[in-house]
Amino acid sequence: MMAPDFSLKRDSYGQLVLIAKNGVEHKGITPVRAFPIAAPDEGIALVNTEGHEVGWVDRIADLPSAIGQLLEEELASREFVPEIQQLTEVSSFACPSTWQVVTNRGNAMLILKSEEDIRRLSQSQLMIADTHGIQFLIRDIGTLDRNSRKLLDRFL
Secondary structure, eight states, X not given: OOOOSEEEEEOTTSOEEEEETTSOEEEEEEEEESSTTTOTTEEEEEEOTTSOEEEEEEEGGGSOXXXXXXXXXXXXXXXXXXXXXXXXXXXXXXXXXXXXXXXXXXXXXXXXXXXXXXXXXXSSOEEEEOTTSOXXXXXXXXXXXXHHHHHHHTTO
16 A cells, blocks of 8 residues: 555545645545546546646555545545446337336436437446436446346347
8 A cells, every 4th residue: 555645634614625745735625536437446636626636546445544435435425326237117119218227226217318318338338318417327238137138229
C-alpha cells in the first residue's frame, strides 16, 4: 500500500476536504471515476468546486482504508446505476415500452422511450436509459436467463 500525496477528511458540513502535502486545503471535493463501468475502482479524479483536478487515485485498494472508505461512501452517495439481472415482462415490442426488471437493487419498472436509449458499451455490456434519466446497466448479456435475452433481442 502506497501512501497518497494527500489526506482526506469530512468538514462539519459533511463535504470532502483534500489536504495536499504542502498543507493547502481544497474543500468540496468530488470524486469522479475515469472508467465507471470498465474499471470502477481505478482512476479516480478528485475535483474541486471549480472543476479542477486537485488529486488522483490510481486504485482505491492501494489507499489507506480510512481514505478508501471516505471515497467509497462519497461515490456511493452520488452514483445510482442499478444492474439488470432479469427482464420479467415487456408491455410492447414497440416503443414506448414499459419493462419490468429485476436489478441488484430490487424490482423496478422502466419506460423505454426508443431503441436509441439502449447503448452498447461493449460486445456484452449495455446501458439502458429510461424516461426518467435513470441509467440501467446490463453487465453481461450472456449471464441473463434465456427469456430475458429473448425479450432483449427484440429491441437490439
